[in-house]
Amino acid sequence: MKMSYPLKSKEKRPKAGYSLFIAVLFLVFVAVLNFTAPNLLRPAAQTAAKPFLVLKNKTAKLFQGFGHYMASKRKLASENIKLKRDLERIYLNFAELETLKEENLALKEEFGREKSGKRILAYVLKSPGHSPYDTFILDTGEKHGVKKGDKVYLWGSNAALGYIEEVFFGTSLARLYSSPGEKMEAELISANLIVTLEGRGGGNFEVKLPKNVRVAAGDLVGLPGYGNPILGAVGTVDSDITQSLQLAVIRSLVNVQEIDKVFISIKDEE
Amino acid sequence: MRNKKNKIKKRVAANLILLALLFIAPWWIVMSVAVLFLFYFKNYFEILIFGFLLDLLYGAPVSAYYGMGYVISVIAALAFALVAVVKNRLVFYD
Numbered sequence: 122m123k124m125s126y127p128l129k130s131k132e133k134r135p136k137a138g139y140s141l142f143i144a145v146l147f148l149v150f151v152a153v154l155n156f157t158a159p160n161l162l163r164p165a166a167q168t169a170a171k172p173f174l175v176l177k178n179k180t181a182k183l184f185q186g187f188g189h190y191m192a193s194k195r196k197l198a199s200e201n202i203k204l205k206r207d208l209e210r211i212y213l214n215f216a217e218l219e220t221l222k223e224e225n226l227a228l229k230e231e232f233g234r235e236k237s238g239k240r241i242l243a244y245v246l247k248s249p250g251h252s253p254y255d256t257f258i259l260d261t262g263e264k265h266g267v268k269k270g271d272k273v274y275l276w277g278s279n280a281a282l283g284y285i286e287e288v289f290f291g292t293s294l295a296r297l298y299s300s301p302g303e304k305m306e307a308e309l310i311s312a313n314l315i316v317t318l319e320g321r322g323g324g325n326f327e328v329k330l331p332k333n334v335r336v337a338a339g340d341l342v343g344l345p346g347y348g349n350p351i352l353g354a355v356g357t358v359d360s361d362i363t364q365s366l367q368l369a370v371i372r373s374l375v376n377v378q379e380i381d382k383v384f385i386s387i388k389d390e391e
Numbered sequence: 392m393r394n395k396k397n398k399i400k401k402r403v404a405a406n407l408i409l410l411a412l413l414f415i416a417p418w419w420i421v422m423s424v425a426v427l428f429l430f431y432f433k434n435y436f437e438i439l440i441f442g443f444l445l446d447l448l449y450g451a452p453v454s455a456y457y458g459m460g461y462v463i464s465v466i467a468a469l470a471f472a473l474v475a476v477v478k479n480r481l482v483f484y485d
Contacts, residue, residue, distance in 0.1 A: 136479065137478070140476075143471070144439075144468040144469070144471045144472035145472075147468050151446075151461045151465065154461065163447050166448055173414050247448070251449065252418050254460070256449050294449070294451060301453055301456075302456075303455075
């Protein structure tokens with residue numbers, strides 16, 4: 122007996138060629154945009170995204186302490202005692218630091234090296250770990266006086282983080298010094314040596330040094346010149362007997378993904 | 392007709408999920424979820440839009456990527472083309 126089957130009323134599937142054509146067309150568009158006007162659409166995207174990023178940060182802050190409800194009482198009590206002790210120690214150090222800071226400022230003023238330019242506080246709307254470019258979005262922009270190239274530091278410290286890459290009306294895009302492949306001059310403070318660091322992303326750098334340079338884990342690396350803002354500390358040193366150079370990995374002293382506040386050092390108009 | 396409406400609803404929901412992830416998650420999570428949607432939906436060209444949006448928000452020319460500031464868009468386009476070829480060769484999608 123001959124069997125007959127009803128034809129399936131399946132949808133017609135488009136050929137892969139159609140998708141390949143769209144992908145190629147898109148790549149051509151992106152390439153043209155990248156090489157002719159890379160920032161053409163960025164200001165509009167930043168303006169549109171700002172309210173959402175601000176809302177996300179505010180919501181995240183609301184839920185920040187939620188995990189504490191789950192922690193045990195004993196653990197919290199012991200942590201509290203430890204934190205109190207740490208705080209006492211920090212207060213003592215802080216008092217000493219304040220005196221030294223005042224003394225330092227007075228000396229600098231005496232030698233005509235007082236700081237020029239102003240510093241403004243900026244909140245991080247999106248942290249560096251969220252993109253492969255090692256960039257982060259700040260809530261201050263052109264209307265606050267931020268300019269391209271202004272340096273970005275960690276709030277309340279002397280840690281240099283990066284510089285302003287692009288400025289938009291109400292926001293700005295900052296780039297970490299450790300952006301992959303970026304090369305920069307820095308000073309190995311313990312050896313008083315200017316070295317060329319290469320960014321590896323996420324607050325890490327690497328530097329190749331001659332073997333006769335004494336470098337150890339924990340040695341500080343800063344921006345060359347006045348004040349030596351700190352970039353990070355040497356993490357590991359890889360010294361191979363067969364090689365003439367040693368490779369040092371420098372890590373930022375702060376977790377760049379957890380930065381929420383920075384200050385921008387605004388250059389004076391020349 | 393009802394089936395088609397359902398599909399549109401699912402697609403809109405997927406796009407809203409990706410839009411939320413765009414602001415709260417790292418780029419690789421957004422792209423991974425978009426690739427999953429690429430397998431689930433037919434011709435999910437929205438992956439190109441989300442890749443492009445990520446680049447518009449965070450992109451900057453990086454010397455390690457030959458000065459390209461639209462790396463995620465390129466990744467999205469490659470994923471879009473690759474998944475289309477793979478889907479075309481799998482019996483599962485017949």
